[in-house]
Amino acid sequence: MKNHQLLVRVAYQYYIQNKTQSEIAKSLDLGRSTISRILTQAKRENIVNIQINGLDLDLMDLENKIKNYYQLRNVIIVPTTSSDKSSALALEAALYLKQIIKPNNRVGVAWGSTLAKMVGQLHHPKSTNATFIPLVGGPSAANAKYNVNTIVYDLAKKFVGSSEFINATAVQETAALRNGIIGSKYFRELTNDWQHLDIALVGVGGPLTTKTTSHWRDLLTHDDLVLLKDQHAIGDCCCTFFDKNGKTLAPSLQKRTIAISLETLSKVPISVAVAHSLVKVPSIKALLSMGIVNTLITDKETASHLLD
The missing domain is CATH 1.10.10.60 (Homeodomain-like)
Structure with missing residues (x-):
């Protein structure tokens, strides 16, 4: 002693x-x-007691439990106190991107209402010469203002980098049309970048039976919707639907979809899902269990149900 x-x-x-x-x-x-x-x-021996001001021990404990349970790289939970949870998550996502981005990184971005708000939360970002790449095709003409191309363009301006674009909607009428686009010369560079991403930021879509902020699902046909409901679709990520067991669904729809595959997404070194709401808990659970993403940014209310 x-x-x-x-x-x-x-x-x-x-x-x-x-x-x-x-x-x-x-x-x-x-x-x-x-x-x-x-x-x-x-x-x-308690001669020294270390106190961290502003620390929410319950929040830190919940982050660690979710991180360990789903074997994630990182978990960030926003306190459920903000009147605008989406903006609070967008701010956290913006701070996290600013923290992890490196010079000349390739950063893939999918559509999500929170991801769209993230751009406005980026104050004093750094110059990176990073390339920002859309991971999914665009919405229908009726929802043109929600195009993912706008998000990557704005992010590139903020980080003094460059952006690429997808000049096609996320879902095509036929597999032949989709294949023609995917096989085109301009698209080959894009698919190559999908294979070599450093960071990916994605949203998570909820069940078809609930009200959703997704602005691309109006591209689905009546037959698509019937098939997905019959197969018990619980949600989607990057326009690929899955059930509660993590099984991807509707291969015929996937053959008409312009988006990064979940298999390719799972190989990105830092893949971040930004999502919240109790109605999305089953889809977030399924996505995490599939090992598609390795980082989660959510709010406390949503997170508290992910271990049920």
């Missing part, structure tokens, strides 16, 4: 005087490893 006064003296020099462990070791004629052990013992 170390002398009590020695514990106090070392703790004082380290935490109050801001001396390094090496400096303390030299002044006390002790080894640096000894100083490290003394500091650990000082905390264990």
Whole structure:
């Protein structure tokens, strides 16, 4: 057992005087490893109590539980106190992107109402020369203002980078039309970039039976909707639907869809899902269980149901 006064003296020099462990070791004629052990013992004996202002222990604990349960790279939970949860999530997503983006990164972005708001939350972003790439085709003409091309263009301006575009709707009338677009010269560069993304930001769509903010589902035909309901679709990501067990659905629809595949998305080093709302809990659960994304940004209310 170390002398009590020695514990106090070392703790004082380290935490109050801001001396390094090496400096303390030299002044006390002790080894640096000894100083490290003394500091650990000082905390264990409550000589030192560390308080982090603004820390929500319950929130941190919930983040760690979800991270461990779904084997995720990172989980960020926003307190459910904001009157505008979507804007609060958009701010968190903007801060996270600013934190992780590196020079010359390829950043893929899918449509999502929260992702669209993220651009407006980017204050003083850094110059990166990054390339921003749409992961899905556009919406119908009726929803043209929600085009993912607008999001990537605005992000590129914010980060002083460049952007690519998809000049086609997410769902085509026939597989032949879709294949013609995918096989075109201009699209080959895009599909190559999908294979070499550094970061991907995606939303999560909820069940078909609930009111949704998705602005591309009006491209689905009556037969598509009937098939998806018969197959018990629980949600979608990047225009690919899946059931509660993580099985992808409607291969005939996928053959008409212009979007990154979930298999390719799962290989992106940092793949971030930004989503919230209780109605989306089953679809978020399924997506996380599939291992498609490795990072989740959500709110506390939604997160509290992900371990049920």
